[in-house]
Amino acid sequence: MKVSTTTVTSVGLCLLALAVGTYSNVFEPVFIQDANPSFLCLPKNVSDISGRVYSHMNVEHSPYLKGMDCTMTLNTHPGKRINIRFDYFDLAPGWDSSSNQCRTEGTSPTDSFRIYESGMIARIRSDILQPDVTICGGTGKFPPDYQSSGNVITVRFTTDDISTADAGIKFVYTSFTPPEEGTTDCFKCEDGTMCIDQALLCNGMPNCNDDSDESNSLCKDGNDNIFQQGLDTLGIKLVAIIGAAIGLVFLITIILCIACCCCCGKSNDSIKKQYRAPPTPRPGSYPSHASNYSSYSSSASTTAGRPPYPMHYPPAYPPIQNGGYAVAYNQTNGRMEFPHKV
Known part of the structure; x- marks a missing residue:
């Protein structure tokens, strides 16, 4: 039986899916540099209460595109x-230590990420509006979290014409209410910076800047999925390898069981074919109860040209026949007496 790698992987992944179970509220990321070339750098608008934003597809593993000016x-x-x-933040170095700012203007602009407190794309692209924050690589510091003063912001990701190996940006956006304005139906982050929607608690994506909405004390209950904890600890790649290994072992076990059953079946058939009942012997043609034993008289023997008694004895018959009766020669009268019970 031939087993393909695809089959093994599929079985391993199926087993893994059964083990992990359903895990809701996993947010799919949106890309500033779109994965679809037709929508590569078109303006995008997002209005969910929370979500993930990546600079491009395969962030962390492949560089972003050069010569782009994209907004969201x-x-x-x-x-x-x-x-x-x-x-995650990895942009080409563009920090000018002499001016203490990113090189975004003049003859040598650099890759940068800017945040505007506005949704007017035309004014943003024409540089009529100035960004509230500009972030570039080479500062030696991880960028701090940002909180808007209004309910609309625009992020702008610009790259120069120089190819780099830098792997881009990942961030989580969250709609929140200031703690002092929060109501009883929202969750207050432990660092006191936000009051977020209850629907964002324990959803697998940290929304509070201190991760308090995903803390073990808050999210641990009797229905904790140990396999999901394994995913968080080991990572999806290692878990996928383990799942494939489990699938392989499972398939090998099934194949061995089928092979054993087939071998046992063939062995039993062989034994059955080797055994053969002994043939029933063909019965002999012996005289029956209706036999005319008078034909064995001495006169008949004489008539037949045989010498008289005692020179000749009648032909020999099996001593036992016809259910235990036998033929006996009577020397007194010269006849075969029949039947006699043995």
């Missing part, structure tokens, strides 16, 4: 604000 607008309900929490 984030908005929430009036009266609420937007928090940006950076989880």
